[in-house]
Amino acid sequence: MMQGPAVELGVQLSVLVGAADEAAALVVPSAPVGSPTDLEAVCAFARRCDVVTFDHEHVPPDVLAALEADGIPLHPAPTALRFAQDKLAMRTRLTELAVPAPRWTAARRPSDVEVFAGTVGWPVVAKMPRGGYDGKGIRVVERAADLDDWLAAVGTPGPLEDGVLLEERVAFSRELAVLVARSPSGQAAAWPVVETVQADGICTEVLAPAPAIQPGLAAAATAAGLTIAGELGVTGVLAVEMFEVPAPETGGSPAYLVNELAMRPHNSGHWSMDGAVTSQFEQHLRAVLDLPLGDPRTRAPWTVMANVLGAGHEELYSAYRHVMARDPAVKVHLYGKPVRPGRKIGHVNVSGRSLGDARARATHAADFLAGAIDE
Amino acid sequence: MMQGPAVELGVQLSVLVGAADEAAALVVPSAPVGSPTDLEAVCAFARRCDVVTFDHEHVPPDVLAALEADGIPLHPAPTALRFAQDKLAMRTRLTELAVPAPRWTAARRPSDVEVFAGTVGWPVVAKMPRGGYDGKGIRVVERAADLDDWLAAVGTPGPLEDGVLLEERVAFSRELAVLVARSPSGQAAAWPVVETVQADGICTEVLAPAPAIQPGLAAAATAAGLTIAGELGVTGVLAVEMFEVPAPETGGSPAYLVNELAMRPHNSGHWSMDGAVTSQFEQHLRAVLDLPLGDPRTRAPWTVMANVLGAGHEELYSAYRHVMARDPAVKVHLYGKPVRPGRKIGHVNVSGRSLGDARARATHAADFLAGAIDE
Numbered sequence: 001m002m003q004g005p006a007v008e009l010g011v012q013l014s015v016l017v018g019a020a021d022e023a024a025a026l027v028v029p030s031a032p033v034g035s036p037t038d039l040e041a042v043c044a045f046a047r048r049c050d051v052v053t054f055d056h057e058h059v060p061p062d063v064l065a066a067l068e069a070d071g072i073p074l075h076p077a078p079t080a081l082r083f084a085q086d087k088l089a090m091r092t093r094l095t096e097l098a099v100p101a102p103r104w105t106a107a108r109r110p111s112d113v114e115v116f117a118g119t120v121g122w123p124v125v126a127k128m129p130r131g132g133y134d135g136k137g138i139r140v141v142e143r144a145a146d147l148d149d150w151l152a153a154v155g156t157p158g159p160l161e162d163g164v165l166l167e168e169r170v171a172f173s174r175e176l177a178v179l180v181a182r183s184p185s186g187q188a189a190a191w192p193v194v195e196t197v198q199a200d201g202i203c204t205e206v207l208a209p210a211p212a213i214q215p216g217l218a219a220a221a222t223a224a225g226l227t228i229a230g231e232l233g234v235t236g237v238l239a240v241e242m243f244e245v246p247a248p249e250t251g252g253s254p255a256y257l258v259n260e261l262a263m264r265p266h267n268s269g270h271w272s273m274d275g276a277v278t279s280q281f282e283q284h285l286r287a288v289l290d291l292p293l294g295d296p297r298t299r300a301p302w303t304v305m306a307n308v309l310g311a312g313h314e315e316l317y318s319a320y321r322h323v324m325a326r327d328p329a330v331k332v333h334l335y336g337k338p339v340r341p342g343r344k345i346g347h348v349n350v351s352g353r354s355l356g357d358a359r360a361r362a363t364h365a366a367d368f369l370a371g372a373i374d375e
Numbered sequence: 376m377m378q379g380p381a382v383e384l385g386v387q388l389s390v391l392v393g394a395a396d397e398a399a400a401l402v403v404p405s406a407p408v409g410s411p412t413d414l415e416a417v418c419a420f421a422r423r424c425d426v427v428t429f430d431h432e433h434v435p436p437d438v439l440a441a442l443e444a445d446g447i448p449l450h451p452a453p454t455a456l457r458f459a460q461d462k463l464a465m466r467t468r469l470t471e472l473a474v475p476a477p478r479w480t481a482a483r484r485p486s487d488v489e490v491f492a493g494t495v496g497w498p499v500v501a502k503m504p505r506g507g508y509d510g511k512g513i514r515v516v517e518r519a520a521d522l523d524d525w526l527a528a529v530g531t532p533g534p535l536e537d538g539v540l541l542e543e544r545v546a547f548s549r550e551l552a553v554l555v556a557r558s559p560s561g562q563a564a565a566w567p568v569v570e571t572v573q574a575d576g577i578c579t580e581v582l583a584p585a586p587a588i589q590p591g592l593a594a595a596a597t598a599a600g601l602t603i604a605g606e607l608g609v610t611g612v613l614a615v616e617m618f619e620v621p622a623p624e625t626g627g628s629p630a631y632l633v634n635e636l637a638m639r640p641h642n643s644g645h646w647s648m649d650g651a652v653t654s655q656f657e658q659h660l661r662a663v664l665d666l667p668l669g670d671p672r673t674r675a676p677w678t679v680m681a682n683v684l685g686a687g688h689e690e691l692y693s694a695y696r697h698v699m700a701r702d703p704a705v706k707v708h709l710y711g712k713p714v715r716p717g718r719k720i721g722h723v724n725v726s727g728r729s730l731g732d733a734r735a736r737a738t739h740a741a742d743f744l745a746g747a748i749d750e
Contacts, residue, residue: 004379007402010709027382029404277704292700325667334385
């Protein structure tokens with residue numbers, strides 16, 4: 001999705017791909033094949049680039065170290081990226097920065113979960129510090145035995161050597177995301193705060209901007225995003241996923257608690273491809289190249305993004321034609337990935353003056369493409 | 376510029392390029408090298424495509440015939456394309472369709488120009504029927520000897536064997552363009568009529584929509600665009616360049632006269648890349664693939680496109696940074712072509728609620744990129 005903006009900006013992309021028929025290799029001419037864990041392949045690739053960036057956070061530390069030792073400009077830098085790779089490091093750092101977050105602890109002994117639940121109450125949320133996404137690497141723990149069962153199932157050593165992150169389960173009213181971009185010279189820009197709608201731990205819809213968000217909450221959440229980007233030294237796009245928690249019954253305002261960080265263009269920012277003056281992909285390029293950042297403002301009062309999740313069927317073409325014919329203003333984005341149940345294979349964006357209308361049209365188109373509905 | 380939309384729609388482009396370092400080959404992975412006049416190269420290329428389309432109209436007839444004989448789907452078809460290749464054929468056909476146009480004739484003898492000027496007055500406009508663009512292949516003729524001088528200079532045979540197109544010089548108030556797209560199954564969609572601003576025969580700016588255009592004129596011009604597309608059997612994008620002529624002093628309304636046709640995404644439609652729900656490049660792909668067409672409506676009250684014309688200097692980078700820093704909402708599009716004086720090397724789009732503001736910002740950015748101004 002970075003190739004379109006790269007073409008327009010006159011930026012030449014080169015992508016290290018795992019196989020020659022990967023989606024990215026079909027759209028970027030320079031796409032050498034190599035394993036992202038093969039030090040030599042990655043370094044040989046990187047030496048031909050002015051700047052290296054990442055489309056996911058799971059880059060092994062030895063690869064990052066080798067690239068750094070080679071003097072390759074990395075954006076985000078490993079010193080920033082570790083806070084998106086390791087949830088315990090992230091929690092520790094955000095706590096130092098006094099960013100509002102769920103109460104948390106690092107469990108190293110089975111008894112830790114009992115102690116923690118004694119403070120925050122059952123259930124608690126257990127997370128693997130590394131490697132999780134889309135609800136993977138996360139478990140709601142109702143009692144201590146659940147944690148043992150889960151750790152045994154995922155094969156983590158019994159004594160919890162590296163620690164498991166435990167968080168209170170937050171009674172949130174909805175989920176929000178703040179996307180910001182920051183350049184090496186420190187310029188930063190934030191898109192409007194959006195609402196993300198999740199089902200089974202997977203984002204299904206994004207509403208931009210977040211409907212009826214209190215201005216004070218939006219400003220505070222945005223400020224937190226910019227603070228995190230600055231303090232962690234993030235370069236490129238940073239997505240900060242948050243819970244909105246209702247105002248206490250005794251009065252006050254709704255608030256936010258930071259849930260997760262991602263340091264790359266993120267699903268919660270796909271709406272910007274059609275709904276903002278500068279999309280997250282263009283902005284990421286501008287940021288990592290230390291070009292002046294673009295205007296993040298919206299192009300329409302509302303933009304709704306709906307993810308297309310793979311269903312049982314491989315054949316998309318007739319649904320694709322139907323969706324285009326039914327609603328000529330739906331913007332369809334397909335990723336060229338093989339269809340697997342539950343996998344994000346594309347998304348649609350719909351902009352307009354009516355949130356309800358845009359939402360109905362976006363979800364209809366996404367559901368139709370996914371095969372979840374047929375009329 | 377078609378690669379961005381192709382990526383999003385999941386369409387695989389393949390481009391026949393003249394050299395491996397051509398701009399298109401740097402952004403499209405499948406870019407075999409071959410001459411567009413080499414029958415075998417073109418046919419071998421085309422056999423691997425589902426549909427073949429063109430980025431200019433100057434495809435030799437024998438190449439088109441060979442592709443047709445091979446059963447390759449061509450959009451636009453040669454039967455339509457000839458009206459964009461041959462201005463005499465175009466004038467003849469539009470006259471049959473009663474489309475308003477400047478008075479014209481085909482001069483085959485030097486004396487024809489005297490006879491024609493006797494009817495429409497001096498000067499007259501002489502055009503080579505084939506091969507002209509951006510003011511090339513066109514001459515304002517003040518007296519008969521001018522035509523002889525010009526024909527001698529361009530090397531056309533003395534007796535005007537193939538005919539030279541002569542047109543009355545129209546006292547127009549401004550130039551307009553109507554862009555429409557039409558699919559093989561006959562669906563058609565029109566963007567709003569735009570104003571094109573020319574200097575020395577080269578388009579410098581496009582104002583979308585055409586400011587203060589009379590609704591009746593806009594409707595009639597749009598209807599003419601759709602009629603031409605339908606009657607000529609155009610598939611893909613059709614650009615119809617027009618003159619707006621003022622209302623007669625005796626009363627009545629302003630009117631249009633059709634000037635030129637182009638059967639491809641056209642400079643007068645570049646504004647749509649940022650200013651319309653569906654850009655001309657996405658729409659061209661949808662049309663030639665016979666997919667349902669997208670919504671051509673505007674995303675903003677005004678969008679101004681300004682062309683970046685090559686100046687004396689090759690180095691664009693510092694100007695590029697300056698333009699981005701000065702105005703984060705300017706959308707910069709660079710074509711990756713070597714800089715030559717007067718050559719279109721990119722364009723910028725600016726959208727907004729104020730035409731004057733958008734126009735000032737777009738022309739400033741384009742002039743700065745071109746090196747015509749330095750502050």
